[in-house]
Amino acid sequence: MGSADWRFDLAEGCPAHCQYCYLAGSLSGPPVTRVYADLDEILDGLAEYEGRGTITSRRAARRDEGTTFEASCYTDPLALEHLTGSWRRAIEHFGAWDAPVQLRWTTKFGDVASLVGLGHHGRTRVRFSVDCLPVTTRYEGGTSPLGTGRPGCGGSRSTGTRSV
Ligand code: SF4
Numbered sequence: 534m535g536s537a538d539w540r541f542d543l544a545e546g547c548p549a550h551c552q553y554c555y556l557a558g559s560l561s562g563p564p565v566t567r568v569y570a571d572l573d574e575i576l577d578g579l580a581e582y583e584g585r586g587t588i589t590s591r592r593a594a595r596r597d598e599g600t601t602f603e604a605s606c607y608t609d610p611l612a613l614e615h616l617t618g619s620w621r622r623a624i625e626h627f628g629a630w631d632a633p634v635q636l637r638w639t640t641k642f643g644d645v646a647s648l649v650g651l652g653h654h655g656r657t658r659v660r661f662s663v664d665c666l667p668v669t670t671r672y673e674g675g676t677s678p679l680g681t682g683r684p685g686c687g688g689s690r691s692t693g694t695r696s697v
Pocket of ligand 1: 555
């Protein structure tokens with residue numbers, strides 16, 4: 534069952550290289566991380582999909598979320614945010630998009646400092662992925678260590694974005 538009506542990508546690949554990550558077998562080409570520079574075109578292009586969702590939009594329990602857009606299928610947004618600022622732009626885009634829409638992404642990183650104070654207007658939902666020791670140290674060596682930011686729930690509260 535899909536987590537959102539639509540998917541869009543601002544990057545493909547993840548520098549964390551968790552040992553079990555499905556990206557290793559899902560992305561074609563060399564194991565590099567690609568980030569996209571045409572952010573305005575990507576974000577502006579989402580408008581035509583509003584109101585046309587068939588996954589969460591059709592479920593009674595989630596219909597109130599509006600049209601949902603998942604942005605972390607092929608990367609971990611917070612792994613790259615300090616380099617690109619892309620997800621800050623995406624949160625601001627959805628915040629200014631005065632329509633029943635939701636931006637969604639998930640992360641194993643905890644640095645949300647650059648997102649604090651953004652005008653998200655409740656249209657971004659973040660899911661923090663948290664595993665226990667020793668999984669985090671053995672298999673997720675490139676992510677934020679437990680206790681140093683992840684899951685970042687305190688940080689997300691300070692941004693006002695929703696975490697589930
Ligand atoms: S942080 Fe997430 S996207 Fe990145 S390698 Fe680990 S499981 Fe994959």
